[in-house]
Amino acid sequence: MSTSTSSTAGGERTVPDPSVIAGERGHLTNLAYRLLGSLAEAEDAVQETYARWYAMSRQQQEAIESPGAWLTTVAGRICLDVLGSARARRERYVGEWIPEPLPDRTEWIGGPDGGGSPDPVDPADRVTLDESVNMAFLVVLEAMTPAERVAFILHDVFRYPFAEIARIVGRTPAACRQLATSARRRVGAARIPTAPAAGQARLVRDFKEAWEAKDIRTLVGLLAPDAAMIADGGGLVGAALRPVEGSERIAQYLIHIADKAPGLTLLERSVNGRPGLVAQHTGVTVTVAAFELTGDRVTRIWAVRNPEKLRPWTETGRD
Incomplete structure (x- = not known):
């Protein structure tokens, strides 16, 4: 040093x-x-x-x-x-709470001041996008107690020894080890799928094209029968207050959105390091969607619409 x-x-x-x-x-x-x-x-x-x-x-x-x-x-x-x-x-919180989505490092706009500056953020302030920030993983972390989450992230992701974690959490090293073990079981039980990025990108592209074409049959075929879509509007914009469940209902809901917002533009973008979609209306990002994919089906969609969570996307999505 x-x-x-x-x-x-x-x-x-x-x-x-x-x-x-x-x-x-x-x-x-x-x-x-x-x-x-x-x-x-x-x-x-x-x-x-x-x-x-x-x-x-x-x-x-x-x-x-x-x-x-x-x-x-x-x-x-x-x-x-x-x-x-x-x-x-x-x-x-009004409706469902979803972790804040992050764009690819090359598209991150605006720094910590939150000013929405068109200048790229300092690289030192960017979050490294890896498996520990994919949306499915972050959602599992939300189910943990605060102490479990801190012990698990510090030890399993950042490799801090339990003696140091104990000073942060205010518990013994042995207790912190137990917290991390409990958190690890939660992650294991969630069975977060990991599919090759190339295959994910193709599936998200097919989903985008079917949505644009308002092809409900294809959408249903791309969704797992028990798929769920969770939307986060924070009470600031329109969004489903509860998860939309089932391939038929999700497909119908997506077509309804497309009908209500003519001129909606869908862009393929990286969301928390995984293939996702960004929806823009009149050039403004209104939704960022992250996907959980299992095999050749979409099993979860997390659609963030709360404008307060879309700050890093203010000027992303440019071609």
């Missing part, structure tokens, strides 16, 4: 290099998004983490042996608190 030094009566003390402190932002953003499932909340947690660092005196900062570890610990604790309060908030 890069540091500078200053002489004191007791000898030399290390002063954390500001660039090193700032360089932790990408790691903290990746961690916080996986813990919270919300980019906006993750950015707030990271900002609060830095606020606490810079609120300390220089002497307090110098006394910290590993600033990176300190920042991770503080961010983890903040996220744990947010998860606790989020459970109550989401009980009052």
Whole structure:
């Protein structure tokens, strides 16, 4: 770690290099998004983490042996608190709550300030898109207790030892190990499918073309009989308040949407690292859809319509 030094009566003390402190932002953003499932909340947690660092005196900062570890610990604790309060908030949420979808790294627009700037976001602030952020995985994480989620993500995704996790969660290392084991069982029970990206892209393209053609028979054939579509409008825009279940009902619902919104444009885009669809109306992104695919059928559709969750997509979807 890069540091500078200053002489004191007791000898030399290390002063954390500001660039090193700032360089932790990408790691903290990746961690916080996986813990919270919300980019906006993750950015707030990271900002609060830095606020606490810079609120300390220089002497307090110098006394910290590993600033990176300190920042991770503080961010983890903040996220744990947010998860606790989020459970109550989401009980009052209008309709279904879906994690915030993320575009491909090359299309991410607007930085943490949320200003919707057309300038690409700093690469350090982008979330790395891997299996730990695909929508099916994030939905399973939502069913975990806050402590389970923190222990599991820190250990299984970021490879932190349980001794360090214990300091964040406020439990013993043995208890944190049990939390991670319980969370791992939840993930295993969910049987999250993993299909080759190429096959997924073809299936999503076929789905898009059938929707555009209002071909209800083809849509039904592409959907698993027990498929479900979950929409998140947050009470801000129209969206089904409960899951739409069954291939016939989903297909009819999609055709109804197409009839109600003439001129809707569908674009094939990466959503949380997997093939998905973006719907635009008069050039504005109105829906981002993530898919769970099993074999050659669509088993789940998560349609995010809440405009507050579409901020990173404000100017994406350009050809």
